[in-house]
Amino acid sequence: MIKVAVNGYGTIGKRVADAVSAQPDMEIVGVSKTRPSAEAVIAGKRGYPLYIADISKKADFESAGIAIAGSVEEMIQAADIVVDATPGGIGAKNRELYEKYGKMAIWQGGEAHDVAGFSFSSSCNFDDAKGRTFARVVSCNTTGLCRIIKLADDAFGVEKVRATMVRRGADPGDSKRGPVDAIVLNPVTIPSHHGPDLQTVLPEIDIVTTALVVPTTFMHMHILQMDLKETGDRDKILEMIKNHSRIGLIKGFTGIKSTAGLKEYASDLGRPRSDLWESCVFEDSVSIVDDKELYLFQAIHQEADVVVENVDCIRAMAGDDITAAESIALTDRSLNFE
Ligand code: NAD
Incomplete structure (x- = not known):
C-alpha cells in the first residue's frame, strides 16, 4: 500500500483524500489543517488522522472537540508521498520539509512549474513521472x-x-x-x-x-x-x-x-x-x-478534474510499474466512473 499524506485539507485536498482512500493500492496516513473548521470535523468523520502545521494550536482543536494526531512534520514522516494541496504559494515553502525527510511530493497548479521541475497530466506524460521525487499536477x-x-x-x-x-x-x-x-x-x-x-x-x-x-x-x-x-x-x-x-x-x-x-x-x-x-x-x-x-x-469542473490526475501521479511516482492506461482505468474504476 502506498502511504499518502495530504498537506492542506481544503477544496482539492479533501477530494484527493477521498479518491486516494477509494484506491486498492493506496491509503491515507494523515491530512492537515491550520485551524479548527468544518473541514477538520469532516476529516475526523472520515477517519483521517488530522495533523496541524503549528502544533501550538493543538489546544484550539482539542477545545473544539477535534482530535489531533500530531504535527505536519510527523505526518510527513509517516508517509511515502505527500500531496501538497495548500493554497498557491504556500506549497513551495513546504518543499524543504519534504527534502528534509526525503519524501516524494506532488504540488498543485497554484505553484509554479519550478517548484518540482516537472508538470504532470495523466493523458500526456504519465511515464515521465516514474522515478521522480517531485511533480506538479497542472491546474x-x-x-x-x-x-x-x-x-x-x-x-x-x-x-x-x-x-x-x-x-x-x-x-x-x-x-x-x-x-x-x-x-x-x-x-x-x-x-x-x-x-x-x-x-x-x-x-x-x-x-x-x-x-x-x-x-x-x-x-x-x-x-x-x-x-x-x-x-x-x-x-x-x-x-x-x-x-x-x-x-x-x-x-x-x-x-x-x-x-x-x-x-x-x-x-x-x-x-x-x-x-x-x-x-x-x-x-x-x-x-x-x-x-x-x-x-x-x-x-x-475546477474542483474535480485534477483529483484523478493526482491519484495517477501518486501511482506513477510511488507505485509498481504500471502503464498510464492501467492506472487511469484503476483510478476511474475505483471511483465508479460511469
Ligand atoms: P483551499 O484554500 O480550499 O485549501 C487549502 C487548504 O490548505 C486549507 O484547508 C488550509 O487550511 C490549508 N493550509 C493553509 N496553509 C497551510 C499550511 N501552511 N500547512 C498545511 N495546510 C495549510 O485551496 P484549494 O482551492 O484546495 O487550492 C489548493 C491548491 O490547488 C492551489 O495550488 C490551487 O491553485 C490548486 N487548485 C485549486 C483549484 C480550485 O478550483 N480550487 C483547482 C485546481 C488546482
Missing part, C-alpha cells in the same frame, strides 16, 4: 486543455491552438471572492498564463490563450479553436472522445447546454460533491471548418 484549466489538445494532436496533428477560458469567479463554498456582478478581464493582458502552462506538459504546441472571470461558481467554460495539420474528421474525433475516459461527451438529446445543466446531471448521477472528474465536451459544438479548423466548447 484545472490546463488539465482540461492538455486532455483535448493531446487527443486532437494524436488524431490529426495540431498546428496551433487559440483558446479562451471563461473562468468561475469563486469555488461554491468561497464567499470572499467575486465578481458578484461583472465580467472581469483576468488577465487583461494577452496571452494569459494558461498557454505557457500547457507548454510545461506539451512543449511543442503553439498556443495562445485569453481568460476572463464571470459571476459563477460551478465550472469553467473553454472556447477552443485548433488548426490541424491534416484534414479533420468529425466522426473520428467524436469516436476518440467517446473512448477517452477523462473526456465526457455531452450529447445534444440531453438538452444540457450549460454548466447548470451539468451540475444537475452530476448531482443526479449521485457523484460525491457533484464532482465531474471528466472534461465535458459538448458534442454539438464539435465542428470542423475549412477542413483543418477544429472548434469546440468544453466545461471543466
Whole structure:
C-alpha cells in the first residue's frame, strides 16, 4: 500500500483524500489543517488522522472537540508521498520539509512549474513521472486543455491552438471572492498564463490563450479553436472522445447546454460533491471548418478534474510499474466512473 499524506485539507485536498482512500493500492496516513473548521470535523468523520502545521494550536482543536494526531512534520514522516494541496504559494515553502525527510511530493497548479521541475497530466506524460521525487499536477484549466489538445494532436496533428477560458469567479463554498456582478478581464493582458502552462506538459504546441472571470461558481467554460495539420474528421474525433475516459461527451438529446445543466446531471448521477472528474465536451459544438479548423466548447469542473490526475501521479511516482492506461482505468474504476 502506498502511504499518502495530504498537506492542506481544503477544496482539492479533501477530494484527493477521498479518491486516494477509494484506491486498492493506496491509503491515507494523515491530512492537515491550520485551524479548527468544518473541514477538520469532516476529516475526523472520515477517519483521517488530522495533523496541524503549528502544533501550538493543538489546544484550539482539542477545545473544539477535534482530535489531533500530531504535527505536519510527523505526518510527513509517516508517509511515502505527500500531496501538497495548500493554497498557491504556500506549497513551495513546504518543499524543504519534504527534502528534509526525503519524501516524494506532488504540488498543485497554484505553484509554479519550478517548484518540482516537472508538470504532470495523466493523458500526456504519465511515464515521465516514474522515478521522480517531485511533480506538479497542472491546474484545472490546463488539465482540461492538455486532455483535448493531446487527443486532437494524436488524431490529426495540431498546428496551433487559440483558446479562451471563461473562468468561475469563486469555488461554491468561497464567499470572499467575486465578481458578484461583472465580467472581469483576468488577465487583461494577452496571452494569459494558461498557454505557457500547457507548454510545461506539451512543449511543442503553439498556443495562445485569453481568460476572463464571470459571476459563477460551478465550472469553467473553454472556447477552443485548433488548426490541424491534416484534414479533420468529425466522426473520428467524436469516436476518440467517446473512448477517452477523462473526456465526457455531452450529447445534444440531453438538452444540457450549460454548466447548470451539468451540475444537475452530476448531482443526479449521485457523484460525491457533484464532482465531474471528466472534461465535458459538448458534442454539438464539435465542428470542423475549412477542413483543418477544429472548434469546440468544453466545461471543466475546477474542483474535480485534477483529483484523478493526482491519484495517477501518486501511482506513477510511488507505485509498481504500471502503464498510464492501467492506472487511469484503476483510478476511474475505483471511483465508479460511469
Ligand atoms: P483551499 O484554500 O480550499 O485549501 C487549502 C487548504 O490548505 C486549507 O484547508 C488550509 O487550511 C490549508 N493550509 C493553509 N496553509 C497551510 C499550511 N501552511 N500547512 C498545511 N495546510 C495549510 O485551496 P484549494 O482551492 O484546495 O487550492 C489548493 C491548491 O490547488 C492551489 O495550488 C490551487 O491553485 C490548486 N487548485 C485549486 C483549484 C480550485 O478550483 N480550487 C483547482 C485546481 C488546482
